[in-house]
Amino acid sequence: MKKIIILIAILFAFTPYLTYGQKTKEGIEFKKNINKLVAAQEIIYYGVDFSKCKISDAKLIGKAAIMKDIQIPEWISILNKKYELDWIKGKLKKEKVSTDLNSIQILCKDIKESELVTFSTYSFPIDSVSLYVNAYKLPQKGGVGLVLIIENLNKLERYITGYWTFFDISTREILYATKMKGLPGSKYGFAQYWKEGMVEMYEYYFRDYYKRAIKK
Numbered sequence: 001m002k003k004i005i006i007l008i009a010i011l012f013a014f015t016p017y018l019t020y021g022q023k024t025k026e027g028i029e030f031k032k033n034i035n036k037l038v039a040a041q042e043i044i045y046y047g048v049d050f051s052k053c054k055i056s057d058a059k060l061i062g063k064a065a066i067m068k069d070i071q072i073p074e075w076i077s078i079l080n081k082k083y084e085l086d087w088i089k090g091k092l093k094k095e096k097v098s099t100d101l102n103s104i105q106i107l108c109k110d111i112k113e114s115e116l117v118t119f120s121t122y123s124f125p126i127d128s129v130s131l132y133v134n135a136y137k138l139p140q141k142g143g144v145g146l147v148l149i150i151e152n153l154n155k156l157e158r159y160i161t162g163y164w165t166f167f168d169i170s171t172r173e174i175l176y177a178t179k180m181k182g183l184p185g186s187k188y189g190f191a192q193y194w195k196e197g198m199v200e201m202y203e204y205y206f207r208d209y210y211k212r213a214i215k216k
Contacts, residue, residue, distance in 0.1 A: 026181040027209050030126050030174070037144060037166050037175045038214050041095040044140055044169065045088050046147040048079055048198075051107035052132055053162075054115070054122040057155035064113035071191065072108050078195055080105075083202055091206040092146075093214070103138050104147055122152045126177060129163050134172045145169045148201065151179075153194055159183055160197035164205050178209050 050072045060067060080101055089097040132149060150162040160182045166175040182204075184197030 027205065028179040029209060029213070030177040030179075031213070032177070033168075033173060033175045034213060036168065036173075040144040042143040043092050043094050043097050043166075044143055044145050045085075045092075045097065045099045045101075046104040046136075046138075046145055047099070047101045048076055048162075049104050049107060049132070049147050049149045050076065051110055052124065052128075053150040053152060055117045055153045055155075056119070056121055056157075057117065057153070058119050059155070060117045061119070062117075064116040067116055068108070068111045068113055072111070074191055075195065075198065076105050076108065078191070079198060079202075082199070091210065100138070100140065104136055121154055121157065123161070124151060126163070126174075126179075129165055129177055130172075130174050133165065133167045133174065136172075138169060140169050142170045144175065153197075158185055160194060160201065162201055164201075164209070176213060178205060180205050180209075 055067060085097070085099050088099070129149060133145075133147075138145070145167050147165050147167075148162050149165055150160070152159075152161050154160070161179060163177050163179050165177045167173060168175060180201045182197035182200035184193050184195070184200075
């Protein structure tokens with residue numbers, strides 16, 4: 001009985017932390033032409049586009065070069081390794097799924113260091129997503145593309161946001177886009193801290209949004 005009482009006391013003591021870790025993950029859907037996505041049998045996954053993101057963290061002012069040249073490529077590498085082709089195939093449930101992890105991810109080299117780190121919260125509208133997709137230079141001429149466009153890494157409010165975006169490669173029409181939010185922060189180290197938020201964007205998107213969207 002004594003052990004049970006002690007165990008209950010420990011559980012009550014840690015309840016605030018457990019609750020904090022279970023915050024709801026947010027998503028805002030923009031269904032443009034979902035039927036075309038449902039009918040598509042070929043998807044090309046382009047990985048993560050960091051070229052339009054901003055990092056809202058005053059402590060990193062003056063460290064934009066490190067973020068651009070070291071940290072962002074590291075995040076891309078981590079996500080490519082964790083979410084390999086077989087994982088993506090399993091989630092998309094299409095006849096043919098392939099990857100092109102160079103055409104869009106390489107755009108991180110074009111980030112302007114003077115604009116990467118900011119004091120303020122940053123966001124861009126769905127209309128900007130269309131502009132970004134239209135500007136992609138892709139070797140593929142047809143099919144449906146999928147890219148995660150990272151928007152904001154916000155240290156003060158502790159979240160990361162981005163747009164999961166399906167688009168028609170030939171016309172660049174947005175078929176289905178979802179703005180997702182991930183919560184980082186339980187692991188030590190700068191890379192691991194933000195990686196957790198990115199992982200949530202993958203896991204919860206395919207579990208709660210894509211899966212539901214393609215159901216006929």
